Amino acid sequence: MPTYVTLLTWTDQGIQNYKDTAKRSKAFESAVQKLGAKLLSIYWTVGPYDLVAIVEAPDDETATAALLQLGGVGNVRTTSLRAYGQEEMERIIAKAAG
Template identity: 50%
Template sequence: MALYTVLANFTDQGIRNIKDTTHRAEAVEGAARKAGVTVKSIQWTLGAYDLICQFEAPDDATVTAFGLTIGMQGNVRTQTLRTYTRDEMNAILARLPA
């Protein structure tokens, strides 16, 4: 499974309905299960982003469809980053020429 980090900011709609944010997170977890995505974490943050989430998915297409489904709700705008573990990065580095 591939790991993805999602950086999210509330839209105007999302911040107007901020009291529902933890309930929306539960709905995201349910939607993820249906889409074949595993939620590793959802965290609320201070700073440039309002949320940082980590997901596992079998491929880019699965996580993209899932992200678009969440985006259609209108509460957040996201940036999705493909994330590599140390072992995955070591395997990538091993492919580089000497």
């Protein structure tokens, strides 16, 4: 399943409700599962991003739907990256090499 790395920053609403962040992560995990995806891990970070989430989803549409739901709640803004594992990258290189 494709992997997505999502960088999250808290909105004003999200930082005001920081005490609920662990509960919100569990709600996000449940919402992702209902869409057929999986939250592999979530990290709270120091620096330009407040959290990093690693999500597996069957396709880009499912990943985007999950992140739209997350952003729609109003606590975070997201930046998502499609990540490729070693086997996927080897297939990509083979395809590119012809």
